[in-house]
Every structure is written in C-alpha cells, then in structure tokens.
Amino acid sequence: MRLCFLVEEQYRYDGMPLDVIRQLGAWGHQVDVLWPGRSLISISEAIQAGSHDAWVLKTVSGGPGLTLLEAAACVGLTTVNDVRAIRGVRDKALAAVIARSSGLPVPVTYAAARAEEFAQIPGAQYPLVVKPADGSSGRAVRLVESPEQLLDQALSAEPGEGGGAAGGLLIAQPYVPNSGTDLKVYCVAGELYATERCSPLHLGRAVRERQVPLTPEVARIAAEIGAVFGLDLYGVDVLLGPDGPVVVDINDFPSFRQVPDAVARVSAAVLHLARKGPRQPVVDLASPATAPLAAIGGDR
Template sequence: MCFIVENCYRNESMPIEVARQISQWGHEVDVLEPERSATRITELLRESRHDAWVLKTVSGGPGLSLLEAAAVAGRRTINKVSAIRKVRDKAVAAAVARRHDLPFPLTYFAATPDLLAAIPAEHYPLVVKPANGSCCRSVHLVRDHTELAEVRGRVSGEGFLLAQPYIANPGTDIKVYAAGENLYATVQRSPLHPEVHVRNQLITVPPGVAELAIKVGKAFGLDLYGVDLLEGPDGWMVVDVNDFPSFRCVPNAVARVSRSILRLAADRSRGREQPPSVSRRPAHAGTAI
C-alpha cells in the first residue's frame, strides 16, 4: 500500500500511525510525502506496485493530485478521488446533499465577501464560512447587516464563501465517524457556541442518525468519512462532511481504521463495495474489530 502523507499530518496518528500499524501486521507499506520529494507522475502506471493508495489531505493540499494520478493509472484509492473532491469543495457538497434529498441547510455561494450583502434579510442570522474550509476554520455567525460589515473583513482572503441560515440548536454537534462497516458517534461543542461547556466523548448513535450517516456515505461515495450533524427544530441536519477524519474519541481508532482500510482494499480488488452496517451502540475498547 502507498500512504500519501502531507506535511501537516507527519506526526498525526491519522494517517501515519495507521500506515505503521498495517506495516506491523506484515503488509508492505510505502509513505509518499509530496512536499518532500519529486514524484515521477507519468510513470505511476508502469512503476507502481501498490495494491491501494490512501490519502488524508487538507483543502488545497498537494496529495490529491497524486491520488488522482494513481486513480487515472488504474490504481485503487481510499477514498475515491471523486468523493474527496465532492466534500472538499463545500459548495459542491451542498449541491450533492440536496440532490440526494439529505437534510442540508439552504446555501448561498459568494465569490467575494462584498456579495454577501445581497443575501435577503429574511435568512438572517447567517453562518458564513469558506467554501474550502476545514476544522471549523473561520466560521462566523452574522446576526444582521450591521455585523456583516465586520465579518466581511475577517473572511477577506479566505477565497470563495458560503452563507447559510443559522439553525437553532443546543450548542452541540454530533460527529459520526464511518470506517467501512462501522459507525461511531461523538458529541462536541458547536464552533458557534463557545459558551457551551461539553467534553468531547463517545456516545450511543442517536435514533435515526445511523441511517442518515449511511445515506451520506452512499451519496458522496465515501469509504472513510465523518458527518457533522446538529439537531434543529425540524430534526437532524447535516452541516458538514469530511473525508478521512480524525476519529477522535474512538477507542482503538488506529487499529480499527487500519483493519477497515485493509478490508476496503480487499473488497475493491474483488470488485464489490459494502455499506456500513447500522449499529446504535458505541464500540468500546476490547470490542472485536
């Protein structure tokens, strides 16, 4: 297997510890660091001996180009390149979600901060964030046009922007992690509610959330992914989708993700895909993987 590891993840358990774990289990693993080496991109088809390529990337990172080159060369990738691109561009993600009838907020796209002023007042308060954002970067709550002037300055330089009507919620999000056939749920504080005090922790998957998370994975074509949801007045709402998330708070996360990657690579080599199974019980340390 080949793991593409960008600089920002060189010391992170996801993916470097996963690559190490798979290697310790007797599989041959190479690590390709795109910011530290020149890659013979035109020779991937002829020279690559890897059964699968794995990438955890940041928005705009160099790894996605290499993963796509591997896919074009006929190599298996986890996740699929098309799935990663759908979730990395949050404007595209919003369109995919609505196309598949997922509960997702009304979303405006603005190429420049000044265009946010054209959004009708009826949609305030607004949540404004970058279209290529990650890790809750530069997410702002705008209560009215007066606050918009200040926020426009803060998001200047963030590239294209998204704006969505704020959905009333208790100040916490549910993050569902999916690894192959397994689902795990954690509770976390919403980036818009710093006043809420909650400890990130593994929880039982709430009723209806497992089915929704599986539907998200199918809609985007993802293998390893995370879904951020909040409970609003009309029920659960999908607010973000990530490829290859951190799996924070998931017990034995490295071993679980490693086994899932090996299963996914084997299933794909046999030409079959399996959706995650529905389970509302959180996995605990010592549970069989």
C-alpha cells in the same frame, strides 16, 4: 499488500494516519509514505499501474495530495477514499448541492466570491454561518448576525485561511439553533460511531468530547451520505436543530476521535477496501453530462 499513503504537512505528526501506517507495517504490509507538501516526488516512477494495491490520502482542502491521488486513479490504482468522492465533499458548495438534491437534510446554501454579496440574503435568514467553500478543520467559520457585519474584510476568502484560496467561493447558510454541541458521526467501512462535542461556533462552552449512542434517524442519514457520495472512511457533522438533525459538514478521512480501537479498525478497513477495489459513487463526478442535476439522488 503494498500501500502508499499521501500525508500532507499538517498531519506530519498526527496519530491519524501515522499510527495506522505503523499498524499496517506491524501486520507485515509494505507501506510507502509520500509527503506532497515538503518533498520532491518522481511521479513518473511513483505513479504506475500495478505499483500499489491502494493509495490512501490524508490531506487538507486545497492540498497538493489530491492531485496525486487523482493521478493514481487515472492509471487504474485503487484509492481510499474513492477520489471522485473526495472531490465531491472537499468543495462544500458542490457537496451542499449533491446532498440537498439527494434529499439529505442540509441548510439552504448561498455562494459568492465576496462576503458582501450575502447582504442580498433576506434578513429573516440571519444569522448566517459563513465559511470558505474549500475550508477544513473548522477554520474561518464565522457567525454573521447582520448584513452590516459582512463589511468585515476578515470574511473574505483569502489565501491560506481555512484552506480558502484567492478568488475562491464562500458559502453562507442560515444558522441552525442548537444546544452548543454537535454530533460527529464517524463511519469506518460501514460501522458508525457518534461523538458529542462543542460546536465550532460555541467554543467557550465546557463540553467534554465523548462517545454517545446513535439514534436511528442520525444513523440513517450518516449511512445515506456514504452511499450518495461513495465514501467509506468519513465523518459527518450533525446539529440537532428544532426541526430535527441537520448535516452541516462532511469530511473524508477525519480524526476518528473517540472511536474504540480506532487505529486497528481504520487499518483493517484500509486493507479491506484495498482488496475490494474501487467503488462507484451514486453521483459520478467524472461524468457530469450523464448525471444531470435532476437525476442526482435517483434510484440507488
């Protein structure tokens, strides 16, 4: 097979996806690599119908690679993950609406362009977790104990911080009491794996990242996320709160740390998905007029 990987600058030396690229090459497949953040790309030649069996993206939120992946999808090429699914989870405000409307356990979510607007949220919902709607890798996630802390200018969505862009949205959610650890549930083409790790808001804790068993409830939630968003390679951050599991983040193509034989499993999944072709997310972001909010999460 012939594949094209789009790798953002942040992952230039990252084992995921570079080890996957090497593995696919070792298996005899042709893998072209494009670096959207540091090279000139002749898109007229590179993005053509039939040029590759699939395009694969490893990117940061707001990175240029997503536009190129969308262009590949527009000319009929298979993308891994489905490009509409990636767009749906990269915008955390959009993802929260889709997930909650689909019956998934996510916190109540507020959005604003300026952090001080969150002072209107009832005091009973504090502390709040505030982060950029287009953030990634846990950057710029802050715990706000009271409305007075919202005056801190560091909470504003500024260029380059956590993927936030000038004028971009911030989101706020009530803090979910937890043990200081969270679960990162990875999905590799239908196979689920769970890792326990230190929560980004409790980084001072000495918690060894390790693989843990999945409960039926968390497994059901993780699988439902894949179905709702149309994702095949993804990660879900889950907190075990006092009222049960709560989804606090969804990531396309994560690191897959602690997944046994992760490189071989992800490489095999990429090939399988490339052969399978595009999948249709339950929520079709390309046709909002045909998927009104009330219908999101309907019959599947």
